[in-house]
Amino acid sequence: MAxxxxxxTVESSQAGRVDIVVQQLTSVSRGQVRGLVxxxxxxxxxxxxxxxxxxxxxxxxxxxxxxxxxxxREKKKHWDDRTFTVLFEDDDLIVVDKSAGVLTVPxxxxxxxxxxxxxxxxxxxxxxxxxxxxxxRLDRExxxxxxxxxxxxxxxxxxxxFRERKPQRLYTAIVAGLVSKDEGSFDDHLATGKNLDRxxxxxxxxxxxxxxxxxxxxxxxxTTLVEARLETGKRNQIRVQFASAGHPVLGDPRYKKDxxxxxxxxxxxxALHARTLGFVHPGTGEPxxxxxxxxxxxxxxxxxxxxxx
Numbered sequence: 001m002a003x004x005x006x007x008x009t010v011e012s013s014q015a016g017r018v019d020i021v022v023q024q025l026t027s028v029s030r031g032q033v034r035g036l037v038x039x040x041x042x043x044x045x046x047x048x049x050x051x052x053x054x055x056x057x058x059x060x061x062x063x064x065x066x067x068x069x070x071x072x073r074e075k076k077k078h079w080d081d082r083t084f085t086v087l088f089e090d091d092d093l094i095v096v097d098k099s100a101g102v103l104t105v106p107x108x109x110x111x112x113x114x115x116x117x118x119x120x121x122x123x124x125x126x127x128x129x130x131x132x133x134x135x136x137r138l139d140r141e142x143x144x145x146x147x148x149x150x151x152x153x154x155x156x157x158x159x160x161x162f163r164e165r166k167p168q169r170l171y172t173a174i175v176a177g178l179v180s181k182d183e184g185s186f187d188d189h190l191a192t193g194k195n196l197d198r199x200x201x202x203x204x205x206x207x208x209x210x211x212x213x214x215x216x217x218x219x220x221x222x223t224t225l226v227e228a229r230l231e232t233g234k235r236n237q238i239r240v241q242f243a244s245a246g247h248p249v250l251g252d253p254r255y256k257k258d259x260x261x262x263x264x265x266x267x268x269x270x271a272l273h274a275r276t277l278g279f280v281h282p283g284t285g286e287p288x289x290x291x292x293x294x295x296x297x298x299x300x301x302x303x304x305x306x307x308x309x
Contacts, residue, residue, distance in 0.1 A: 007063035010056045018044060019052040021062045035072030041065055079125075083118045087145065087290050092154045092283040094119060094132065095147045097292035100269035104137040104146065119148055135159055139236065141251070144171070144274025145292045149282075157282035162233060168278035169230040171238055172217070172294065174271035174301060175247040176259050179224040183215035186241040190234055197254055198236045200244040210234045212241050220305040223250065223262065227275075238272060250301075264304060267297040 006025040008014075014021055019033045022042055026033070034052055036042050042049040043063045044056060056062060066072065079086070084096040096119060098104070103114040119132035132148040133155035149155030161167055188200045189207035201207060211231035218225040224247065228238050236255070242248060243255035250271035252260040265271060278289035 002067065002069075003065055004068055005063060005065045007061060010058055010060045010062060012058045015057050016055065017052070018042065018049055018054045018056050018062060021056060022064055025062065025064050026066070026068075031074060032072055034074040036064060036066055038075040039066075039072050041072065079122055081118055081122065083113070083115055084146075086122075087292065088288075090283070091128075091150065092281070093147055093149050093158070094123065095145060095277070095290045098138055098143055098146050098274075100141050100143040100267075100295065100297075103140050105134060115146070116148070123150065136162055136233065138274055139239070139270070139272075141253075141268075141270040142272045142274065143269070143292070143295050145277040145290050146274070147277060147279070147290075154282050158279060161279050165231055166279065168276060168289065169233065169274065170276035171228045171230070172273050172275050172298065173226050173228060173238060173242070174250045174265075174298060175224050175226055175242050176250060176256075176262065177222065177224065177247050178219050179214075179216050179226060179247055181216070183213075185214070186210070186212045186245065188241055188244070190237070190240060198234075198240045200240060208232075208234050210237045210241060212238055218302070220302075223305070225302065239270070264301060269297060271298055271301065273298060 008025060010021060022033045022036060037049050037052050040048045041064055044054065045061050082099060083102045084098050086094065087097055088095040098115055103111055105116050106114050116132050116134055123130040123132060130150040133152050135147050135149060135155050135158045138144060138146055147158060149158055188210050189203045190198050190210045191201045191207045192198055209232060213229045213231065214226050216224055217227055230237065239249050239252055239255050248256040248260040250260055250262050250265040251267060252270050273295055274292065276289060276291045278287065281288050
């Protein structure tokens with residue numbers, strides 16, 4: 001491999017961004033310049049250049065040592081965001097693991113830094129500069145898998161699957177008390193109160209049908225780890241139905257909040273996690289499934305729990 005070295009001392013007319021100087025030295029594209037910087041081929045006064053936007057002034061020495069026959073590709077940047085991590089991404093959609101404490105979308109209060117904002121910001125840094133198109137939501141204090149379309153058409157195709165109850169949605173939750181049945185189903189009608197809380201009631205024109213299937217994964221001294229599979233996806237569905245059955249989700253501040261308290265659940269979040277999401281990929285027509293690892297708050301609680309019954 002024959003390496004070429006080119007260098008120059010910056011004149012007053014050349015002062016500014018280093019990437020412009022590198023282009024003058026090498027006559028390569030802007031994309032290649034980013035690749036040269038990422039592969040540490042560029043130095044300023046003998047020290048590696050860390051960013052293409054680095055500023056140079058009169059008298060600085062810019063040097064480039066590279067193989068002209070090689071294509072230096074820009075390295076994919078690690079995106080550090082406390083609101084989500086990327087589980088999967090392609091040209092059509094993005095699947096993320098949402099952190100607890102993050103709103104999926106703004107409310108009437110117009111909150112900033114919601115999940116849709118943060119994912120859209122992430123996508124704006126891609127070459128195609130897409131926006132995150134909403135498909136479904138998770139409650140603020142619930143973590144787990146969410147999918148966004150990168151176009152309205154893809155989002156609408158996914159929304160239609162949700163309308164037809166096709167996606168597989170599995171949650172894990174730690175609930176108060178010992179759930180007696182190893183498995184079962186909730187088939188209820190939910191209504192909304194004036195304070196926007198949901199509650200189980202008789203069927204009427206103002207209610208929504210909510211169906212949840214569950215199975216017990218582990219019984220502990222005074223709590224139960226359950227898996228819940230959503231057949232419908234109504235707001236607060238799992239939280240309301242387990243609370244109505246006398247087993248509120250630990251940490252829930254809205255539904256039987258006194259019973260939802262536990263001396264070892266000290267986190268400012270709900271012990272509910274959207275673990276698995278499966279659907280048919282709108283672009284390929286193939287079934288896909290994604291899983292978000294159990295959050296540390298739940299894992300630590302389980303690790304410190306007493307006997308299993």
